Amino acid sequence: MKLSEIAQKTGASFDGEDIEIFALNSLKNANKAELTYCDGEKNAKFISGSNAGAILVTKNLLEFVPSGMTALVCDNPHLAFAILSKDYAKPLFCEKKDSSIDPSANIMPNVYIGSNVVVGENTVIMAGAFLGDNVKIGKNCIIHPNVVIYNDCIVGDECHLLANCVIGSDGFGYAHTKTGEHVKIYHNGNVVLGNYVEIGACTTIDRGVFESTIVADFSKVDNLVQIGHNCELGMGCLIVSQTGLAGSTILGRNVVMGGQSGSAGHVSVGDFAQVAARGGVSKNLEGGKKYAGAYPIMELAEQFKLQAKISRFFKKK
Amino acid sequence: MKLSEIAQKTGASFDGEDIEIFALNSLKNANKAELTYCDGEKNAKFISGSNAGAILVTKNLLEFVPSGMTALVCDNPHLAFAILSKDYAKPLFCEKKDSSIDPSANIMPNVYIGSNVVVGENTVIMAGAFLGDNVKIGKNCIIHPNVVIYNDCIVGDECHLLANCVIGSDGFGYAHTKTGEHVKIYHNGNVVLGNYVEIGACTTIDRGVFESTIVADFSKVDNLVQIGHNCELGMGCLIVSQTGLAGSTILGRNVVMGGQSGSAGHVSVGDFAQVAARGGVSKNLEGGKKYAGAYPIMELAEQFKLQAKISRFFKKK
Amino acid sequence: MKLSEIAQKTGASFDGEDIEIFALNSLKNANKAELTYCDGEKNAKFISGSNAGAILVTKNLLEFVPSGMTALVCDNPHLAFAILSKDYAKPLFCEKKDSSIDPSANIMPNVYIGSNVVVGENTVIMAGAFLGDNVKIGKNCIIHPNVVIYNDCIVGDECHLLANCVIGSDGFGYAHTKTGEHVKIYHNGNVVLGNYVEIGACTTIDRGVFESTIVADFSKVDNLVQIGHNCELGMGCLIVSQTGLAGSTILGRNVVMGGQSGSAGHVSVGDFAQVAARGGVSKNLEGGKKYAGAYPIMELAEQFKLQAKISRFFKKK
Numbered sequence: 001m002k003l004s005e006i007a008q009k010t011g012a013s014f015d016g017e018d019i020e021i022f023a024l025n026s027l028k029n030a031n032k033a034e035l036t037y038c039d040g041e042k043n044a045k046f047i048s049g050s051n052a053g054a055i056l057v058t059k060n061l062l063e064f065v066p067s068g069m070t071a072l073v074c075d076n077p078h079l080a081f082a083i084l085s086k087d088y089a090k091p092l093f094c095e096k097k098d099s100s101i102d103p104s105a106n107i108m109p110n111v112y113i114g115s116n117v118v119v120g121e122n123t124v125i126m127a128g129a130f131l132g133d134n135v136k137i138g139k140n141c142i143i144h145p146n147v148v149i150y151n152d153c154i155v156g157d158e159c160h161l162l163a164n165c166v167i168g169s170d171g172f173g174y175a176h177t178k179t180g181e182h183v184k185i186y187h188n189g190n191v192v193l194g195n196y197v198e199i200g201a202c203t204t205i206d207r208g209v210f211e212s213t214i215v216a217d218f219s220k221v222d223n224l225v226q227i228g229h230n231c232e233l234g235m236g237c238l239i240v241s242q243t244g245l246a247g248s249t250i251l252g253r254n255v256v257m258g259g260q261s262g263s264a265g266h267v268s269v270g271d272f273a274q275v276a277a278r279g280g281v282s283k284n285l286e287g288g289k290k291y292a293g294a295y296p297i298m299e300l301a302e303q304f305k306l307q308a309k310i311s312r313f314f315k316k317k
Numbered sequence: 318m319k320l321s322e323i324a325q326k327t328g329a330s331f332d333g334e335d336i337e338i339f340a341l342n343s344l345k346n347a348n349k350a351e352l353t354y355c356d357g358e359k360n361a362k363f364i365s366g367s368n369a370g371a372i373l374v375t376k377n378l379l380e381f382v383p384s385g386m387t388a389l390v391c392d393n394p395h396l397a398f399a400i401l402s403k404d405y406a407k408p409l410f411c412e413k414k415d416s417s418i419d420p421s422a423n424i425m426p427n428v429y430i431g432s433n434v435v436v437g438e439n440t441v442i443m444a445g446a447f448l449g450d451n452v453k454i455g456k457n458c459i460i461h462p463n464v465v466i467y468n469d470c471i472v473g474d475e476c477h478l479l480a481n482c483v484i485g486s487d488g489f490g491y492a493h494t495k496t497g498e499h500v501k502i503y504h505n506g507n508v509v510l511g512n513y514v515e516i517g518a519c520t521t522i523d524r525g526v527f528e529s530t531i532v533a534d535f536s537k538v539d540n541l542v543q544i545g546h547n548c549e550l551g552m553g554c555l556i557v558s559q560t561g562l563a564g565s566t567i568l569g570r571n572v573v574m575g576g577q578s579g580s581a582g583h584v585s586v587g588d589f590a591q592v593a594a595r596g597g598v599s600k601n602l603e604g605g606k607k608y609a610g611a612y613p614i615m616e617l618a619e620q621f622k623l624q625a626k627i628s629r630f631f632k633k634k
Numbered sequence: 635m636k637l638s639e640i641a642q643k644t645g646a647s648f649d650g651e652d653i654e655i656f657a658l659n660s661l662k663n664a665n666k667a668e669l670t671y672c673d674g675e676k677n678a679k680f681i682s683g684s685n686a687g688a689i690l691v692t693k694n695l696l697e698f699v700p701s702g703m704t705a706l707v708c709d710n711p712h713l714a715f716a717i718l719s720k721d722y723a724k725p726l727f728c729e730k731k732d733s734s735i736d737p738s739a740n741i742m743p744n745v746y747i748g749s750n751v752v753v754g755e756n757t758v759i760m761a762g763a764f765l766g767d768n769v770k771i772g773k774n775c776i777i778h779p780n781v782v783i784y785n786d787c788i789v790g791d792e793c794h795l796l797a798n799c800v801i802g803s804d805g806f807g808y809a810h811t812k813t814g815e816h817v818k819i820y821h822n823g824n825v826v827l828g829n830y831v832e833i834g835a836c837t838t839i840d841r842g843v844f845e846s847t848i849v850a851d852f853s854k855v856d857n858l859v860q861i862g863h864n865c866e867l868g869m870g871c872l873i874v875s876q877t878g879l880a881g882s883t884i885l886g887r888n889v890v891m892g893g894q895s896g897s898a899g900h901v902s903v904g905d906f907a908q909v910a911a912r913g914g915v916s917k918n919l920e921g922g923k924k925y926a927g928a929y930p931i932m933e934l935a936e937q938f939k940l941q942a943k944i945s946r947f948f949k950k951k
Binding site: 180 | 441445459477518571577595
Binding site for chain 3: 110254277310311317
């Protein structure tokens with residue numbers, strides 16, 4: 001789509017060359033043929049470092065746009081981006097190409113294998129599983145019954161994906177109109193699972209908007225866990241059942257999230273930190289410590305003390 | 318079944334004509350050929366307005382039953398109703414009728430399509446999906462892999478149902494015997510999704526007992542959410558991951574439920590209200606405000622203040 | 635595998651006859667041809683009562699090992715056991731044997747039926763379901779679409795398993811190396827569901843390590859519930875949506891767990907106890923009482939009083 005078309009579609013205005021835009025991308029990764037957007041003042045400082053060919057911005061951020069990057073000025077860049085994301089979404093099915101299934105792999109009945117799929121040595125794909133286009137699965141994996149792996153996702157070696165888990169669903173991302181409608185942001189990223197990763201039954205891992213949601217080597221995720229778009233889990237994390245990680249949560253290595261714990265989006269947890277069951281990570285947490293509490297979260301020992309104080313104090317009242 | 322048979326089956330007694338009962342229904346919607354029940358004094362005031370042909374009641378509520386409605390008196394009307402619900406349940410499979418699949422629709426392999434199903438223009442039904450009898454799906458929808466849509470459910474236009482979600486499962490409703498058994502209430506209602514609705518991966522939406530569980534236009538539901546029987550979500554609601562709405566929760570328009578939030582049954586939340594992550598809606602909430610807290614829930618600002626006071630107070634102790 | 639091979643594989647040392655070990659098993663159930671392990675001092679008292687042929691122990695527990703049981707001394711018996719569990723895991727597919735499907739059973743399309751499966755009278759197996767090897771299902775059951783029942787699991791009569799639930803997945807059990815890797819414990823137990831059991835949509839029930847995870851007659855489990863390995867639910871329990879029971883939770887009969895409640899592992903709840911929504915069972919609870927609270931849990935009335943006191947006290951501050 002040309003910038004002029006994009007401007008018309010989104011109600012944006014621009015000065016400059018009417019270049020062709022081949023894709024949408026993040027501020028960080030967009031190139032000269034791609035369009036990005038800046039949503040709010042807190043990200044304005046990243047504009048000058050971007051290599052995007054064009055950017056959707058509000059008028060007040062215009063001053064941050066460097067020469068060589070075309071500004072498309074509009075009221076709501078996030079909404080404009082969402083509207084465009086449908087046009088730039090990857091098609092539901094890619095061009096038909098042969099898949100490469102290792103002869104030693106065991107593909108059970110009623111499995112769907114898309115186009116350009118790779119399945120490695122000795123991997124078992126159990127009945128009812130769905131492997132979307134361009135999915136790559138390493139060796140010695142077991143993809144259990146009725147698992148769904150969406151287009152473009154990558155699974156390392158020696159992984160176990162338990163029954164009915166879903167890898168690579170679209171994230172829960174919408175822009176909002178003034179009249180209260182929500183415009184879907186189509187997600188073009190993927191999910192990348194390392195080696196020796198285990199994903200529990202009925203667990204869901206959403207794909208990134210542009211980039212990858214990552215679960216690094218040796219991480220183990222229990223049943224019914226939600227991992228939002230663009231999360232990154234370091235090596236050897238343990239995520240206990242019914243935990244929910246909101247989008248862009250970053251866990252270091254060997255982080256433990258107890259059962260039914262959760263995180264707000266865009267927070268990070270340091271290496272070897274442990275969050276107790278039901279803990280709610282609402283801010284960045286230093287590594288190497290134990291934490292507990294829904295709100296506010298604090299160090300485990302402190303939380304125990306606080307609860308004991310509360311009990312003691314009100315017993316007398 | 319005739320009233321005499323029903324009376325015998327449930328241990329109820331009645332005076333009057335032995336009419337044939339064709340269905341069970343709610344106090345509100347039952348007609349002259351249908352049987353309803355009244356469970357407890359708080360609903361007694363609705364009896365006189367009902368058009369039911371007959372009603373299961375306890376002896377003490379007999380006075381509320383108008384002339385022209387036959388009273389079946391028993392100790393536990395809810396239990397009697399549950400016992401009968403099996404007899405009046407719709408059969409698992411309806412009479413074989415042709416389905417109407419638009420020629421432009423794309424039905425992938427291993428899809429099950431029941432009897433009398435309608436699939437609209439350009440809709441894609443991905444591999445492994447299940448469409449029960451009488452299911453109607455509008456145009457431009459994507460029903461993702463391994464989605465299950467039970468009998469009689471209706472999906473509007475432009476909807477996305479993500480992998481492994483379940484639409485129209487029986488609600489969690491039982492009547493209890495004196496000896497601690499639970500008698501299943503068969504659910505004859507359905508689920509109705511409006512237009513532009515998105516349902517997340519592994520999310521479950523139960524059908525109504527008699528009527529519909531409703532998700533109105535533009536509402537978006539994240540992964541691993543539970544929506545109980547007879548819930549009604551207004552237009553443009555956003556339900557974040559792992560939220561659980563108990564039966565008969567009523568949300569106005571553009572209500573936001575944060576991650577891992579919940580509601581008790583039979584509560585309502587007003588238009589544009591926002592419930593923070595982990596919020597527990599235990600009572601009706603006015604619209605246009607932000608709320609937080611597990612128990613008791615209160616306005617967000619108030620909750621923040623309370624938590625700060627608690628922290629400050631006990632720091633000194 | 636002979637003890638000498640086991641010793642070499644795990645870095646353990648032993649004195650005595652180099653017997654053949656045919657299986658791994660628990661302290662309680664291991665026989666003379668089986669190997670068990672003792673993990674920590676608190677279980678040391680059970681060693682002398684075990685009939686195991688051999689045991690993995692740390693040096694300091696050597697004194698508890700009776701004569702006639704060979705001790706394999708190592709630094710981390712739990713890790714040694716996890717390493718061996720892969721070798722002793724049942725194969726993914728058992729030897730091909732005929733299944734026994736009652737002629738009155740209805741097997742819908744795209745169902746996978748493994749080896750040596752039994753399906754009883756009038757049972758319906760809906761489309762996309764997966765029945766692993768040796769699965770036994772009683773009569774008058776409905777196994778809904780896309781349900782996965784893993785190898786060796788047993789389902790009684792009159793059960794309803796709702797869409798996309800998963801019965802018998804491996805539990806979330808790992809041993810940990812010094813360098814932060816997690817070694818999977820392969821689970822050879824199963825899940826046993828009694829009669830008149832109902833399991834909700836997208837609910838997951840993990841198999842026991844050696845023994846069975848049990849859900850007794852008349853128990854009803856709602857949608858999106860997690861039941862960990864080796865849990866035991868007594869008769870007539872009601873487990874409301876999104877509850878999570880950690881491994882080895884023992885519920886008596888007619889226990890009610892409210893929505894989004896949870897339990898820590900290795901706790902028990904007495905007969906007829908009721909845990910309110912969001913309650914967190916962190917210790918053993920007596921039967922016949924109502925409980926509430928995330929941490930600490932207490933009797934419901936007490937919790938209400940405490941919350942009221944807190945509100946009142948801080949209103950004045």
